[in-house]
Amino acid sequence: MPHSHNPKTLHLATPGSLGPVTPEEARLLEKLDFTRLPRHVAVIMDGNGRWAQKRHLPRIAGHRSGTQSARITIETCARLKIEALTLYAFSVENWRRPKTEIDFLMALLREYLRKEMPLLQKNNIRMRFLGRMDELPAGVQNDVRDAMEKTAGNKGMVLCVALNYGGRAEIVDAMNAILSGGNGHGMPTKVTEEQLARHLYTEGLPDPDLLIRTSGEMRVSNFLLWQIAYAEIFVTETLWPDFNRARLLEALLEYQKRERRYGGIREDEPSDEKPVRAAGN
Ligand code: FPP
Numbered sequence: 001m002p003h004s005h006n007p008k009t010l011h012l013a014t015p016g017s018l019g020p021v022t023p024e025e026a027r028l029l030e031k032l033d034f035t036r037l038p039r040h041v042a043v044i045m046d047g048n049g050r051w052a053q054k055r056h057l058p059r060i061a062g063h064r065s066g067t068q069s070a071r072i073t074i075e076t077c078a079r080l081k082i083e084a085l086t087l088y089a090f091s092v093e094n095w096r097r098p099k100t101e102i103d104f105l106m107a108l109l110r111e112y113l114r115k116e117m118p119l120l121q122k123n124n125i126r127m128r129f130l131g132r133m134d135e136l137p138a139g140v141q142n143d144v145r146d147a148m149e150k151t152a153g154n155k156g157m158v159l160c161v162a163l164n165y166g167g168r169a170e171i172v173d174a175m176n177a178i179l180s181g182g183n184g185h186g187m188p189t190k191v192t193e194e195q196l197a198r199h200l201y202t203e204g205l206p207d208p209d210l211l212i213r214t215s216g217e218m219r220v221s222n223f224l225l226w227q228i229a230y231a232e233i234f235v236t237e238t239l240w241p242d243f244n245r246a247r248l249l250e251a252l253l254e255y256q257k258r259e260r261r262y263g264g265i266r267e268d269e270p271s272d273e274k275p276v277r278a279a280g281n
Pocket of ligand 1: 045046047048049050051063066067070087088089090094105108109112161215
């Protein structure tokens with residue numbers, strides 16, 4: 001099985017790539033192996049509401065504070081030369097929240113895209129959005145399109161924002177795209193894994209190697225259901241607004257401790273038989 005580690009050895013980040021660091025970050029960076037970083041990190045940014053509640057603040061204060069954590073995570077991953085970062089900003093289930101909170105989240109995202117564009121450009125980040133964009137308010141759709149166009153030529157990290165996203169909806173959309181596309185000989189009667197993956201919103205990106213979830217919940221919450229088949233899952237009690245560079249480095253170090261087997265056995269485990277099939281199925 002091909003290793004999912006960053007293959008671009010000529011373009012590795014170094015401890016200096018992050019600029020000035022705190023003593024805690026420096027200690028963590030010392031242990032980090034820059035040749036074995038995940039290619040794709042996905043994050044379920046949870047706990048904004050609880051963070052605000054603990055401070056007797058309205059929930060929206062937690063979301064606002066959460067944008068700082070998003071900013072730090074985005075910039076750090078880009079500087080570490082991670083290929084792709086996906087942030088779960090709004091799920092198809094989130095429409096069940098009060099309208100004021102939904103409106104605030106949409107406005108916050110629009111504000112983020114406007115304010116952070118220079119930072120995204122400076123770090124050579126290309127933006128993608130995963131989800132049913134056509135169901136979003138027109139203003140959000142415009143800003144989403146604009147952000148993708150403005151960053152289309154960037155060659156660094158791909159930042160995917162999952163917005164009006166659902167993992168099951170994504171698989172259904174992929175199947176419908178295959179069915180409506182046909183195969184030149186009428187309706188396809190069989191679909192392969194490769195074909196389905198090509199019709200997902202994440203088409204062309206490596207699957208996440210590491211899935212981070214903040215605030216302690218042990219759920220995947222309909223996030224990237226197909227793509228996380230072999231992802232290492234890291235759950236931290238830290239609430240999203242408290243997630244910072246040191247916590248991200250800890251997640252990366254934990255990832256590097258895991259042994260990834262993709263359903264096979266350890267490479268150095270004694271076995272006199274050859275695998276019947278290539279791993280990964
Ligand atoms: C979950 O916390 C968080 C969200 C539903 C929204 C996440 C959105 C942001 C951080 C806004 C910025 C996003 C980007 C990409 C700039 P929760 O409200 O479910 O927390 P709780 O479980 O404690 O109630």
